[in-house]
Every structure is written in C-alpha cells, then in structure tokens.
Amino acid sequence: MIANFFQSLDRNGVEYLLISGQAAVLYGAATFSEDIDLWINPTEENRARFIVALREGQACYYKLTPPFTVEQLQQGHGFHFILPGGDSGEIFLDVMGHPPRAGSFAGSLATARRMETEWGAIRTIGIKPLVELKKTQRLEDYPIISKLALAWFDQPECARKPADFLWALQNIYTLPELAVFFTEHPAAVGVATGQFNHEVGEFGRLLLADGEVPEPVERRVGEMFQSRISALQLADRQYWRHIIRRLKELRGAGKLMPEGGNVSAMI
Amino acid sequence: MAIVAGMGHVEAIHQNVDAATATMKLGEAVSPFKAEAWRHLPPRERLRRSWQMRSRLPDLKAVHDRKLFPKP
Numbered sequence: 470m471i472a473n474f475f476q477s478l479d480r481n482g483v484e485y486l487l488i489s490g491q492a493a494v495l496y497g498a499a500t501f502s503e504d505i506d507l508w509i510n511p512t513e514e515n516r517a518r519f520i521v522a523l524r525e526g527q528a529c530y531y532k533l534t535p536p537f538t539v540e541q542l543q544q545g546h547g548f549h550f551i552l553p554g555g556d557s558g559e560i561f562l563d564v565m566g567h568p569p570r571a572g573s574f575a576g577s578l579a580t581a582r583r584m585e586t587e588w589g590a591i592r593t594i595g596i597k598p599l600v601e602l603k604k605t606q607r608l609e610d611y612p613i614i615s616k617l618a619l620a621w622f623d624q625p626e627c628a629r630k631p632a633d634f635l636w637a638l639q640n641i642y643t644l645p646e647l648a649v650f651f652t653e654h655p656a657a658v659g660v661a662t663g664q665f666n667h668e669v670g671e672f673g674r675l676l677l678a679d680g681e682v683p684e685p686v687e688r689r690v691g692e693m694f695q696s697r698i699s700a701l702q703l704a705d706r707q708y709w710r711h712i713i714r715r716l717k718e719l720r721g722a723g724k725l726m727p728e729g730g731n732v733s734a735m736i
Numbered sequence: 737m738a739i740v741a742g743m744g745h746v747e748a749i750h751q752n753v754d755a756a757t758a759t760m761k762l763g764e765a766v767s768p769f770k771a772e773a774w775r776h777l778p779p780r781e782r783l784r785r786s787w788q789m790r791s792r793l794p795d796l797k798a799v800h801d802r803k804l805f806p807k808p
Contacts, residue, residue, distance in 0.1 A: 495783055497782055503790055558791070563804065
C-alpha cells in the first residue's frame with residue numbers, strides 16, 4: 470500500500486522529499502518512526518499533482534488540518550492525512566510545504582538522495598537540512614541529530630575536511646555520540662580546540678589519550694550541550710507561535726478540514 | 737558515567753558487520769549504537785526493520801498523536 474502511494478507520487482510527477490523520522494531511519498540515525506512526513510514543493514501545479522496522488526491513495530483528513538491551499542502550504546502549516554495501509558494498519562501521512570529552518574524546497578532538492586527501499590526509490594532530504602528540521606522542542610530529537618552528524622561521514626559527498634568536522638561538532642548534542650565522533654575522527658580534536666570549543670577539544674584529547682574522560686570535563690561539556698539544546702527548543706517554540714495562533718483562528722472560524730473527511734470529496 | 741573510547745570494539749564491529757547482522761535479534765538490530773551494526777545496515781534494511789517494529793505497537797494513533805499534538 471505504501472509502495473503504491475510512492476509509485477503514485479512518481480507517476481503523477483509530484484515534487485516531494487521524505488523528511489523527518491523515516492528519513493532519519495534511512496540514514497541510520499533513528500530506529501523507528503510511526504508516520505511518514507513529506508515536504509512537497511508548495512506550488513499550485515505541484516499541489517494539484519499531489520491531490521491526485523492523495524485521491525489514488527484514498528486519503529482522509531486527520532486532525533487539525535487547514536485547507537490544503539498553496540497559501541497555507543507556504544505559511545508553514547502541517548497537513549495531516551490517513552492512508553489505508555492494508556497489513557500495516559493506518560498510515561499517518563504528515564505533509565508540509567514550508568518546514569522550519571530548512572530553506573527552500575529547490576535548495577533541499579539539490580542535496581536530496583534517492584534511497585532504494587521496499588517502497589521503491591524514495592527521494593529523501595539530505596542530512597544537513599534534515600538536521601535543521603529536527604531541531605525541535607522534543608528532547609528525543611537531539612540524540613537523533615547527533616547520530617545524523619555521525620552519519621554525514623558515511624555519505625559519498627562528505628569530504629572529511631575540517632569544515633565537515635566543524636559542522637559535526639556544531640550538531641552533536643550528546644556525550645556518547647561525541648565520544649564515537651572523536652574515536653572515529655581523531656583529526657577532529659584539533660578542529661574542536663581551535664575552532665569550536667576548548668572544553669570539547671579537551672574532551673576529545675583526554676578520550677583519545679587515556680581512553681576515558683574525567684567526570685568534571687564530561688559534566689562541563691554536558692552542561693554546554695544542555696544549554697545549546699534549550700536555546701534551540703526556545704527558538705522552535707517561537708517559530709511555531711504564530712503558526713499555531715493562525716491555526717486556532719482557522720479552527721475558531723470553522724475552516725479546518727473535517728477529521729475523517731475523504732480528500733476526494735473535499736477538494 | 738565515564739565515556740570510554742572502545743576503539744577495538746568499533747573496529748571489530750566494522751569487520752564483522754555482516755556476521756553480526758545475520759545473527760542479531762530484532763531487539764538488538766533496532767537499538768542504534770547499542771548494537772553498532774544498525775548504522776552499517778543498508779537503508780532498505782533499516783526501513784524494513786523499523787516498519788516491522790511499527791507493526792508491534794498496539795496503539796499507533798496514540799503514539800502519533802502524542803508526538804504531533806503534545807498537551808501543553
């Protein structure tokens with residue numbers, strides 16, 4: 470059933486990217502996601518093509534979904550659908566036209582990868598924009614981001630240069646992943662010390678020299694991670710504030726799509 | 737908790753990933769970096785195992801709603 474839906478996206482020429490949880494699974498940074506998140510190019514033509522695919526997939530609206538217009542897509546709303554999934558049960562399909570922090574669709578399309586899966590060849594967002602997308606209010610996203618930073622070095626486009634090490638250091642938020650990073654990339658210790666953060670550099674130096682890091686050093690690096698995560702969580706809350714306000718206005722005006730309503734009947 | 741490098745462990749897993757994944761149980765395979773081999777599975781296999789795990793959840797809707805529509 471899911472494979473049919475992705476085939477329908479391709480057959481109808483939908484410009485889409487697989488994002489969020491399933492993309493993180495494909496990159497090996499997460500083990501599980503219960504839904505499918507797509508970023509579609511928020512143009513009128515692409516919206517029309519995507520509606521055809523939704524109809525072919527017998528999609529229904531799910532909760533808190535605004536009218537599926539280009540305007541609402543460009544305003545950053547999430548659109549929630551359910552696809553009948555056969556043996557897989559109901560498939561939760563969440564769609565955005567302008568996800569947070571990831572820039573333009575065209576920019577992310579340029580760095581996307583086609584991943585061969587049982588659902589077919591799936592166009593998947595690149596690791597760097599995926600990392601930006603995952604900087605949410607959910608604490609559990611930060612170990613995933615950290616693992617994505619490690620996974621960057623498994624990608625063919627990664628040159629393993631100081632700029633790659635610096636990007637990874639800027640996107641690791643957990644001590645176990647930092648330890649794996651320095652173990653796998655000893656050259657990154659110099660980058661950490663010289664260009665990123667002296668404490669993090671010291672963590673790497675001690676880890677590689679002694680095989681372990683004294684607790685006070687660990688604690689200071691851990692506190693720095695917590696502080697950076699808190700700042701990102703706050704920024705994400707601020708990002709969503711006006712979108713949620715707008716969604717409440719739509720709900721107040723009775724303009725949200727009815728939960729369970731068939732997409733074919735409504736558009 | 738002290739962080740230990742364990743370089744030998746990582747190298748051994750790199751060398752034996754095929755053998756490791758061939759014999760591992762689902763529970764191990766879906767726990768990233770506990771069983772380091774998850775990272776070395778091909779994307780196709782990761783997605784397959786992830787979807788297998790999904791099918792074991794008794795209430796997918798609750799899991800989905802908790803993530804997407806958190807209570808303030």
